[in-house]
Amino acid sequence: ILVPMFCKSWLLGCLLILFNVLLLYFTATTLERRKWQKMAKKTGNPHVAYPQNYRFILDQPKKCEHQKPFVVVIVPVAPQNTEARNAIRTTWGSDELVWDKLVLVLFLLGSQSANETLQEQLQNESREYQDLLQSNFLDSYRNLTIKTLVMMEWLSRNCRQASYGVKVDADVLLNMKNLLRMLVSLKSLQHNYITGLVLSGNIVSRDPSSKFYVPHDILQPHINMDKCR
Helix, strand or coil: CHHHHHHHHHHHHHHHHHHHHHHHHHHHHHHHHHHHHHHHHHCCCCCCCCCCCCCEEECCCCHHHHHCCCEEEEEECCCCCHHHHHHHHHCHHHCCEECCEEEEEEEEEEECCCCHHHHHHHHHHHHHHCCEEEEEEECCHHHHHHHHHHHHHHHHHHCCCCCEEEECCCCCCCCHHHHHHHHHHCCCCCCCCCCCCEECCCECECCCCCCCECCCCCCCCCECCCEEC
């Protein structure tokens, strides 16, 4: 008689532990979602799905047609970061001809629609340098994926004759000669070719106060998939 009673008590204890674990999990998930929603309200809900109908406010649709570059380097940068754009223009971005190959450097921006003064400055900058691409999605850290997709869309539509497209962050010092040497050294022109630093096994941040926070409803696994940067 004692053995069955012990088994029942053990089973009941296991069920109670399982119930508490599930309760803690769902409570934590709910609290995390609420924190995310509060942050989204404060920042104007910067995470926006890609609808493929963004339009360009500032564009250079004939650049590739006129110059026929071998490689197009596009730098995603915040609209207000004029200093970074000027630094690139006066350093590695000033190389237009490397190893007899034409290089085109462009800057890709999102929109800060509420700031009319900034938009006027960008229009003047675009007229002066003719190297700005600006789409009407909200420029924010969480919309960097949209920025990349807009970049690829622009290259596909306006720059099919270029052999390669390169995405470089604004805080990177690019050795243009080494880049061209690598691309030219390939035995043949590559198709469906992606290269860069592969990051593997990164733990997903679940801290809502972190810059790199990713909620469960966007990505379920706790470990990021391999990615190239």
